[in-house]
Structure formats: structure tokens, C-alpha cells
Amino acid sequence: xxxxxxxxxxxxxxxxxxxxxxxxxxxxxxxxxxxxxxxxxxxxxxxxxxxxxxxxxxxxxxxxxxxxxxxxxxxxxxxxxxxxxxxxxxxxxxxxxxxxxxxxxxxxxxxxxxxx
Amino acid sequence: xxxxxxxxxxxxxxxxxxxxxxxxxxxxxxxxxxxxxxxxxxxxxxxxxxxxxxxxxxxxxxxxxxxxxxxxxxxxxxxxxxxxxxxxxxxxxxxxxxxxxxxxxxxxxxxxxxxxxxxxxxxxxxxxxxxxxxxxxxxxxxxxxxxxxxxxxxxxxxxxxxxxxxxxxxxxxxxxxxxxxxxxxxxxxxxxxxxxxxxxxxxxxxxxxxxxx
Numbered sequence: 001x002x003x004x005x006x007x008x009x010x011x012x013x014x015x016x017x018x019x020x021x022x023x024x025x026x027x028x029x030x031x032x033x034x035x036x037x038x039x040x041x042x043x044x045x046x047x048x049x050x051x052x053x054x055x056x057x058x059x060x061x062x063x064x065x066x067x068x069x070x071x072x073x074x075x076x077x078x079x080x081x082x083x084x085x086x087x088x089x090x091x092x093x094x095x096x097x098x099x100x101x102x103x104x105x106x107x108x109x110x111x112x113x114x115x116x
Numbered sequence: 117x118x119x120x121x122x123x124x125x126x127x128x129x130x131x132x133x134x135x136x137x138x139x140x141x142x143x144x145x146x147x148x149x150x151x152x153x154x155x156x157x158x159x160x161x162x163x164x165x166x167x168x169x170x171x172x173x174x175x176x177x178x179x180x181x182x183x184x185x186x187x188x189x190x191x192x193x194x195x196x197x198x199x200x201x202x203x204x205x206x207x208x209x210x211x212x213x214x215x216x217x218x219x220x221x222x223x224x225x226x227x228x229x230x231x232x233x234x235x236x237x238x239x240x241x242x243x244x245x246x247x248x249x250x251x252x253x254x255x256x257x258x259x260x261x262x263x264x265x266x267x268x269x270x271x272x273x274x275x276x277x278x279x280x281x282x283x284x285x286x287x288x289x290x291x292x293x294x295x296x297x298x299x300x301x302x303x304x305x306x307x308x309x310x311x312x313x314x315x316x317x318x319x320x321x322x323x324x325x326x327x328x329x
Contacts, residue, residue: 055151055161089149101162
């Protein structure tokens with residue numbers, strides 16, 4: 001519930017927060033169950049009871065930020081290297097969109113220090 | 117000079133020289149590029165299937181509890197109920213022993229009108245002893261005036277088994293009686309400390325309240 005509340009806060013302010021490259025984003029693996037089908041990941045969110053279909057990018061973001069909070073710019077740098085993509089293939093705006101969409105379903109939220 | 121056909125042929129040969137894993141990686145990378153292009157054009161990267169109301173209901177009401185110690189419930193004709201893990205001495209012919217009843221009451225949690233609670237529902241109440249008659253009375257024993265319900269240790273109770281939609285349907289079993297009394301404890305003025313199963317019952321009641329039950 002705590003995380004859902006944080007998620008709700010983030011939802012109200014996400015336009016500002018997701019635009020900031022400095023905010024650290026986080027998640028918790030205990031919140032959901034997942035099953036991977038190639039580049040689509042099925043995620044069952046325990047608090048909401050909803051099931052989400054995630055494309056490969058938000059699914060990979062989730063795995064990363066549940067290990068440690070990361071900023072959008074750090075995520076962007078990480079995935080440019082991991083996927084061997086150019087900035088043209090993976091613009092920063094796509095990273096922001098992916099985080100925003102994870103935020104909307106309560107699976108990602110700004111770390112407590114950033115949410116204050 | 118190479119002909120166009122030769123160039124195509126060479127290109128195919130070059131591609132076929134790549135190890136299978138490299139070909140797979142290239143294919144995956146290209147597929148991902150296309151997915152990101154779609155995302156850039158506004159196609160959602162997250163699609164949600166909402167849980168139906170029925171699915172939520174089932175998951176929220178799934179709790180069950182097991183009695184760690186036996187529980188006994190004594191009910192009088194007014195619906196007053198006493199709940200304790202002690203036993204009352206019984207005899208098949210003479211009924212319940214009166215002094216044992218008093219000891220049981222002294223050790224029990226009382227649920228009844230005197231504590232602002234409804235107590236046992238009508239189907240659990242005994243008929244009163246006949247006025248002025250003592251045909252059912254032996255010295256120190258009684259066969260009337262009380263119903264005595266016993267729930268053994270390890271009795272498993274699933275509140276959802278006693279719900280029809282959001283309406284309680286507790287029937288006439290000992291487990292139904294215990295659940296009904298637990299429900300009254302959860303909503304009543306007495307402390308619920310140590311009442312077996314109370315957290316499960318409270319969670320079900322909370323869910324029903326949140327959903328208009």
C-alpha cells in the first residue's frame with residue numbers, strides 16, 4: 001500500500017518528475033510475478049490484481065531499478081550500451097515514456113528522497 | 117565488374133557465414149528497433165488487463181484460519197454465548213454438570229446482550245427448560261437450557277465458505293457459529309487479543325465494507 005501511495009503521488013507529479021533526469025526511480029520485485037515470452041513480459045501486480053503486458057524496454061528497466069534506484073539519464077546510458085543502439089534508435093524521450101508508463105501502473109516510483 | 121546477381125549472391129553468402137547466434141542477435145536488435153519506433157509514434161509499451169471484480173473478490177476472501185487449540189461454545193436460550201478452550205463435564209444421560217458450567221463461564225469470553233452483542237443466532241439457541249418442572253434436571257446436572265458446541269484443535273475455517281456474495285450464510289454448524297461470534301468480536305467492544313482467527317475475519321469484514329457489503 002505504501003508503494004501504491006508513492007505511485008499515486010508520482011502519478012500526480014510525473015510530468016515534472018519524468019522530465020527531470022536527476023530523479024532516481026525504483027521498484028520492488030516482491031510486488032509482482034512475471035513470465036517472459038521473448039520480448040514481451042507478463043507482469044501480475046499483486047497489490048492491484050492487474051496483469052500488464054510489458055514491451056522489452058519497460059521490462060528491462062524494471063529488472064534494473066529493483067536492484068538499485070537509477071535516474072532516467074543513467075538508464076538511457078545503460079541501455080544504449082546494452083542494446084548496442086544509437087541515440088537515434090533509443091532517444092531519451094522513449095526512456096521517459098517507459099518510466100512514465102511504469103509509474104502509471106504503480107510498478108515504478110521516485111525514490112523517497114526525490115518524492116519529498 | 118560484378119553483375120547485380122553476383123552482388124546479391126555474395127551478400128547472401130556473407131550473411132550465411134555469420135554464426136547462427138549473431139544472426140539471431142541482429143534479428144532481435146532489428147525487431148527491437150522497430151518496437152521502439154512504434155513506441156516513439158505513441159504505441160504504448162505497457163498494456164494492462166484489469167482484474168475483474170470477481171477475481172478481486174476471490175483473492176481477497178481466500179484467507180482461512182486453523183484453531184491452534186480446541187474451542188468450546190456454550191449457548192443459552194437468550195443467545196448468550198460463552199467461548200473458552202476449557203471443557204465442560206458431560207454425561208450422556210445427565211447432560212452438563214452445573215458446577216462445571218460455572219467454571220467454564222468464569223474462564224470464557226462472554227458474547228451477548230450484556231456486552232452489546234447479538235450473541236448466538238436463533239438456530240444455535242436451545243429451548244428453555246420447562247417452567248417449574250425438573251424432569252430434565254438431575255442433581256448437579258442439566259440436560260436443558262444450554263447448547264454446547266465443540267470445535268477440535270486444528271479445525272480449519274474458511275470465511276468465504278460462509279458467504280453468499282456479500283451476505284453471511286453461516287448455517288448451523290459449530291464452525292459457522294464460531295465464525296459468527298468472531299465476526300461480532302471483530303465489530304464489538306471487547307478486546308480481540310488472542311481470539312483465534314480474528315485477523316482473517318477482520319480482513320474479510322474490511323473487504324466487504326470497502327465493497328459495500
